[in-house]
Structure formats: C-alpha cells, structure tokens
Amino acid sequence: MATATNTTPDRITFDTSPDRYHHWKLAFDGPVATLSMDVQEDAGLSPDYKLKLNSYDLGVDIELADALQRIRFEHPEVHSVVITSLKERIFCAGANIFMLRGSTHAWKVNFCKFTNETRLAIEDASENSGIKFLAALNGICAGGGYELALACDEIILVDDGNSAVSLPETPLLGVLPGTGGLTRVVDKRKVRRDLADVFGTIAEGVRGRRAVEWRLVDAVYPTSQFKERVARRAQELAQMSDRPASGPGITLGPLNAKTSDDAIHYSAVSLEIDRERRVATLTVRAPEADQPTTPEAIVAAGDQYWPLRAFRELDDVLLRLRINEPLIGTVVVKTVGEPAAVLAVDETLLANTDHWLVREIIHFVKRTLKRMDLTSRSFFAMIEPGSCFAGSLFELALAADRSYMLDDPDQPNTIALSGMNGGLLPMSNGLTRLQTRFLGTPERVDEVLGEQEPFDAQAAMDAGLVSFAPDELDWDDEVRLAVEGRAAFSPDALTGMEANLRFAGPETMETKIFGRLTAWQNWIFIRPNAVGEQGALTAYGTQKRPEFDYNRT
C-alpha cells in the first residue's frame, strides 16, 4: 500500500494566535464576527503540497480551532459568527487531497479526529454559549468545506449558476467525507436518505433551488443580494444570544510549554515519557495559591485562573500526545496537590454558572475531557497518597479505562466528588461519566454524589468508584503488571476495544460521528481501493483512472 510519509510533518504544536494566522482573517463588527478563510497555498504544514482553492491541512484547522476559542473567551460581545471565504467564487475545496494522499494512516485518522472535534466545538458554542454560526458560501463548497458549513446553524449559498455544495469523496476519491458529513446530512439537516444517497454520488454537487429543496442549504440568494442577506441574517442570529452586550473578555496567552525529548512541562500539567516501556505519565497539579471566588476576580485572573489554565494545558498535551507520540500506548494519569483546593474551585464554578466566563470555562473543561475520551490510548489512573482526584479532577479517573487506588492505612489517600461530577461535564453520549459508569445501578449515581465525606480506598471500592485497591504489599507488582500487560497487546485491538467500551449507553450525533462514521472511514482509508497503487485516492489528480477490486464487503 502506498502510504508515503513524506508529507507528514515531524512535530506539531497547537498553540497559535490571530497575529500568526496564515489562513484565516478574524474581523469584528459589534455582535457579529466574521471568520474568513483565505488559505495561503504555500503555508501548508509540509512543502510537499500546495493548499489550492482554500483546501486545508491540519495547520489551517489549528487556526480555526484557535479562532473559535478566542471568540468564546476574548469576545463575549460576539453573538454570531459568519464563516465565509475571501477567495472569489470559492468557499472551500475541502481537505487537501495531496496532503491526504501523502499522509500515513495514523495521520489521516488524527487529522479527521481533530477537525471533527473543531466542528463539534462550533455546535457546542451554538448550543451552550449563545453564539450562532452562519455559513456564507460565496462559491464552490466541496467535501470538507461543506462539512464545515454543516457544522454551522444555517447555510446560505450564493445562487450564481455555478456555486454548489458537494460531497465528492465517494465518486472522486473512493473514501467517505471524513468530518461528519454523512451523519450531519441525514441526522442534523435531516436530508432524506435517498436524496442524500444521490447527493453523495454527484461529484459536481447540488446548487440553487434544488439545494434548498433537498435541505442541503437553508437559502440561496443571487450574487447581487448575497452579502446584504448574509449580513442581515447574521444580525438576526445575534439577537438570539444571551451573551453580554459588551466586553471585556479575557486574553488567552501562550501556554509556554517547556519541551524536551521525553517530557512536556506546563504550569499545572506535565507529561513524562518512558519510550522503552511506551508509557507516559500525565500529571495534573491542583492549584497551589488561593483562587478567585467571584466572577469579577475570575475575569481579572483571566487565563491564569487555575481550571482554565490547567485544562488548556491538558488539552494541549493530549493533542501533542496524539499527533507527536504515536508509539506511547499507555498513559498513567496522576494528580498532585490538595483535594480541598480543587473542591474550592469547583464550588466557585458551581456558584457562578450564569456568568459568561464561568460558563465558558466549564464548557472548556467538558470539551477537554471529551478529547481525553476520544484519545486512542489506554489511560490508567493511579490514585496515590498526595493525589487530588476530587470533583472535576476525579473526572480524569472516570475517563480512564481503569483506576488503581492504593489502600494503605498508614498513608491517607482519598477521592472525593463534587457537584461538578453531577451533570456539567457530560460525555459525548450525553450522560455524565458517573451515569455511564453506573448504567447497571443508576441509583448509585445520586448515592455517591450525596456522600459528603471523601472516600478512602475501601469506601471507593465499595461504592464502585475505582477499579482496584491493592494494598501496599501488592501495589507495585499489580500496577507494574497491568501497565506492562497493556503494552503487549495489539494497539489496533486496544483502540477498537476502548472505542466500544468507553461509550456505553445512548448514542448521539456526536458519538455516531466518532463511532460509526469514523470507524468506517478508517476502514476505507486502509483499503487498497482507496490507497493502493491503483486506488482512487492515489490516482486523483494524475492521468490514471483508479482500478477497483469490485468485490463488495
């Protein structure tokens, strides 16, 4: 199989800011922000491809993700966002095919995962933060371009006789749209499945009135009216917001990660890598200084307020782990510090959920934990004396595939819950991690949440909150064997097993995108009909036509 690695860049960082953007322009006009795509062909992550026609690679999407965060945190006065393009008659041609073709399988999968998370973050902002999104399609909108539009609340397409929306992946490339397109077409926009089937096989797409009739877009307007209609609708959407009428917001400063070959250190988070064992230790530290307790003081603390700071660092390290450290199969999750300090922060958050910034912080914590759920590494939480798996940090143990808690009467070691475990940090399946854990004994959820005292190891075992509680004689061996054993298994089987066990309970559009759709996409991404020497992805843009093995599977 042709899986060239030449266009897969070496090390990726996710930290950026508008003054460093290559591909997006972010403009503000009162309650409406405009996010305009203007991809620089020569500024891709690799020199091996050119980002023509507003096609994108991971670098473009990192900027988009950053812009979305900044609108949420830095611009509370923004109530609606127009996503459009600065290129004439082209909105976006989707993910760059030459980038995909030159990428390893793992890169493709991670690229799609990140872009999916970014589009879900758009929907999260719409649903939970009072920011409505309007896709203003001023030209051709293909593949990932249309999938970006699908993530918005509404889609307006210019009716110029040429501009169309399309998902040409199946007819042109022999793969699926990788960013939720098929799911959102039938599940979000509720396009009839037979029409979706037709749409998914027409490379040139659908335009004009038919695009409206098929529910693919909400409206079409002639070029002469397009800008004015978009502006008017953006103002209307902005009216629906419950965000503050004005700022100030806070500034998201750089994360200042200190990296070495085998470690990444931030202020509250660190990742230490044991390459020989293929294990990393992820440590999150509780706040050490007093934290603000009023919204005003939280705004003043800004990005240095502990939960925002710690979870921004956690988010960043998870992304780096995924992309830059594919050989690290197991992550040992630890916490260090005073449980009381974490619980005090939780109390402040819970007391101020109606403040815009607190709301943003809580949703950011939620999204970061979802990122952990979706990270295809084995997470083992180690609950030891000196740790602070309490409240929102206990979610790390709940997100882990297993947890081990040292049971040694001589060394106090407890976990604790808070209101933050009660509903503000749902998983992609719409349930809390406690609800998902206790699907078989749902009465347990309220029982454990009602417990005022911390749980020692025995109480935690009795309550079903941890997996194992070895004593001090067994601890070292049991933990070592578990971690070593994990490292010996097939990484693919572990990825599949975890993807199935982590999401018990209901499926949502979100879990469907990462479960059903992504799993099929991953399958297709390694089939010779896509990536073989004569596969469609390989043949695209060459003179050759793809040759398929027509056996149906």
Place this chain on the structure above:
Amino acid sequence: MATATNTTPDRITFDTSPDRYHHWKLAFDGPVATLSMDVQEDAGLSPDYKLKLNSYDLGVDIELADALQRIRFEHPEVHSVVITSLKERIFCAGANIFMLRGSTHAWKVNFCKFTNETRLAIEDASENSGIKFLAALNGICAGGGYELALACDEIILVDDGNSAVSLPETPLLGVLPGTGGLTRVVDKRKVRRDLADVFGTIAEGVRGRRAVEWRLVDAVYPTSQFKERVARRAQELAQMSDRPASGPGITLGPLNAKTSDDAIHYSAVSLEIDRERRVATLTVRAPEADQPTTPEAIVAAGDQYWPLRAFRELDDVLLRLRINEPLIGTVVVKTVGEPAAVLAVDETLLANTDHWLVREIIHFVKRTLKRMDLTSRSFFAMIEPGSCFAGSLFELALAADRSYMLDDPDQPNTIALSGMNGGLLPMSNGLTRLQTRFLGTPERVDEVLGEQEPFDAQAAMDAGLVSFAPDELDWDDEVRLAVEGRAAFSPDALTGMEANLRFAGPETMETKIFGRLTAWQNWIFIRPNAVGEQGALTAYGTQKRPEFDYNRT
C-alpha cells in the same frame, strides 16, 4: 497481507433441517426446548480446519439459525430454550480461529454479519415472541461462545473451579470479539466499563463469584446442582410466555430454489444476475391465488402462506447474494403482480396480530427487511407498470437506497401504503422506514399513512415517497445511467456511505453492533497487526509470537 482463500468454501446454501444437522441437537420437553451444541470436528464447511472444542464456522451457525426459526414456527408450545453443550466441561470455544485465519476479509465480515443477525434473532424472539433463552454454560465459554450466551436472557455458569467466561480476542488474537460481545457487555449486561476493560484483556476469563459480581453471568452453581438449577430456571422462564400452551405449529419445508449460473428462482422470488454489469435484478411476486383470511386457514396453509413463503425466499436469496455473489454491487428491486393482492394479505395480518403464527410471520418479515438494510449492496427500486409496491412490499422500496417510478399517463403505475408501513416492521434503529425517511418532516408520516388512494408517480413524488419519477422519454436513459454510474464507484466507499445513510435517527444496541462495533472490527480485520505475516491472528496456534507495529491509531 495473508488472506488465503483456501478455507473459503465455494457456494453456500442456507437451507437445512434438524435431520441434517451436524452440530446441534434440538430436544423438546413440554414448554422447554434444549438446543445443545455438539460440534463435529470434521464437519466444517471446509476440510482445512477442524472444529475442535465446540468452535464454530458458518455452517454451525446456519444450523443454529435454522433451529431458532423452527422453534418459533414449528413449536408454539416452546416457551423457553436452554442453550448448552454436550461436550464435557466445554460450552463453546467461539469462532474457529483457523477458519478465520484462512478466510478472505469479505468472508470474515459476512460470517460476523450472519452470526450477529442470528444472535439478534434470539433477542428478537425473547422480546417479541414470548420465548426466553437461558445459556447453561457447563464448561469453558470463550469468545463467540460467550457472545452467544450474551444474546440469551440469562446466563448460568457452572462453578467447578475451571469453567470461565472470556473474551480472549484482544489478548490472544489482536482482534475484537466480532459478535456484539463488547457492546452487550456494557450496554445489555451493563458491566462497568473499567471491569469490562479488564475482562476484555484477561485471556483466561473470569469465573465463579467474580463473574457474578461483575455482572458477566447471572448465577453460578456447583456441578452437583447445575443441571437441576438450569432445569428449574428454564421452567420459571417458560412461565413468562404468552405463547399457546400447545401446538400444532407449522412445518417449514425446503425452499426448493432452482439455481443456474446466473439465476436463482423460487416460487415468489427470483434473482437474475448480469455479471458483466455487476447488477442483479431481484423480483418479488405478489400472491396469485387467493390467500387465507383466518388464523386457522393460515395455520393450514403453513409455509405456503404467501408472506411467509415470499419472505423466506427473499431472506434466502439475500444470504446467498451476500456470500456467493460478492461482485454484484447493485441490486435492482422489482415487484410483479396485483397490489390489491398484497394489500389484502396485509389486511389479514393486521387483523390477526394477536395470533401466534401471524405474529411470527410479521416478525419474520421484519427481520428479513432488516437483513436487506444490512446487506452491503446498493439497492435501487424500479417502480414500473405491473408492479405491486404496496404495503409490506413497499417496504422494499423504502429499504432501497433510491427508487425510480415511471411517470407515464398511458401506463397506470401506482404505489400504496397499508397499516404494515405504520409500525410493525421497524428498522434496527427502532423507527419505521417511513419515520426514518421523514425525520425532517415527521408530520408527513401520518399524512401519507392516512391516504386511502394509491399514489401515482406525481403524487408519490409530491409526497416524498419515491426519489425520481422520470417520464417515458427519460426513463431508459436515467435508469441506465444511474445503475451504470453506481457500478463505477469504489465498492468500499459505497459500503461505508450506505452504512451511514441508511441508519439516520436513533442508535440502538442493534445498530451499535452493526455500526460502531462492526466497523471497528472490519478495520482491525485488515490491519497487519491482526492479519499480517506477523500479526496475532496469523501467529495464533503456531510457535511464533506476534510482532506488532506499536503505533497507535
């Protein structure tokens, strides 16, 4: 990749009967039937492997599926079924590894699909037919063996210090349990996900009290009590049934398919294959003679009653198509006959839903249509003059990926709905096909169901019931281009696209098994870590240890 085809048999038939079983014994004792696995090592579908330790191949499962149908139709007096083994200290070792290793990818996928459908049929019988299932695990129960047990209502395991339940696929074979195991562990039995994670990595499994505590089984009993406890519980489960106290049932006779190189003909169904175009035409014929209208007459007609006869034939032909005709990518679906004759049958079925046999027939029709939904071929329904897409047969058009209806005023051509489209034939997602079709306009469902008159092509288009209605001038070209166009696409991309578009709306445990779980399994089944020269599936049973590429994806 090592995908030897030597152990993939040539042509498979699905028609069998108890007197021809090699691997199962079916015994009756009043309201309790016992289905005992006793696999003949040398009676596999291929001589290339031996079915040791009650391991199974497709042939074993075809008998199981047949036995389940016969219990439903031939033995209405059966109210509970014990599934056990006649081998000493071995219940079932799961799917035969050497069979899997020697199979093509497509064979593995089809094998898993069929075995999944069979296990779901067990759950369907429990939920809808008043037959409860008790897995009596008299010994080692591994992999697919445990997955069979998971499909039962209750699981009793012998507590002999040795017998355990296990899902050793990940630790031993580098693949996933392929028959719903992971999903059922967390979603049906609601095993805590961390315990499921541990369970899924312990090759030797879990036994005794721990198996009960982890919810993996419902009870364990020492060998001395095992048989008596199983018998007692089977009697208790039988009490819960609403089936008749006694027979007679009906006899499911052989289907008598007439096959040639390019066709399969039954009494009401035919499949004609155009190998060059990779297209098959599937035709279902309406009843030609008068059909019974009372339960007594339906019992007397038995397997010759049209809906049972036609859908048994349809079920059989879909299975043969999947397994024996992998190169046929597109199926043109036609019907022939009097719509009124189909609607009259629907009326009889609807008027007698409380009769046990009518209930069985309706559920059989439902399962067959689900089989069509899950068949990875493109279905295009062609609605032409002389067709009878009415009521239950209109479900074939709704199950198709698209439908084309000739609009020619000179040739009357109509479709019609009946109460059978209203709720008795749900898809795997729990919705009817009409509800799924009209997710975006749910009010349409009742509107179209309330329409008393048949729909001509224009009315059908207006109502959203068909995809296209070309006139007589365009028909030939439009249909030909659609079918030819479909045949040119990557079969893998089509499989993935259809699997995502067909199941809009809610996900259920059933759709999860075919969506999330199966898609991941298919991915893993073609990864070198499983099937490469040094993959775990390849290495199993040899002296070699697997060697993995430890990059996580």
